[in-house]
Amino acid sequence: MIEEQDFCEFCDGVAEPARVQHTFERKGKEFRYENIPALKCNECGAMYLDGVAVERIEKEIAEFNLTSK
Numbered sequence: 235m236i237e238e239q240d241f242c243e244f245c246d247g248v249a250e251p252a253r254v255q256h257t258f259e260r261k262g263k264e265f266r267y268e269n270i271p272a273l274k275c276n277e278c279g280a281m282y283l284d285g286v287a288v289e290r291i292e293k294e295i296a297e298f299n300l301t302s303k
């Protein structure tokens with residue numbers, strides 16, 4: 235699946251599809267997400283989170299902050 239690969243910005247490695255965990259911090263609160271679609275470099279381990287997934291998560295966090303007042 236060549237079209238799903240990308241080259242790393244930091245080294246000559248290839249960034250391959252992976253599922254990663256990442257903690258987002260908003261307004262002093264931490265939101266830990268797992269199984270986020272991403273590309274991960276097979277050389278240096280740099281992660282590139284999927285833009286659509288991040289947008290969805292950011293929206294979720296924003297809604298959480300609105301309803302938790």
Ligand SMILES: [Zn+2]
Pocket residue numbers: 242243244245246247248275276277278279280
């Ligand atoms: Zn790399």
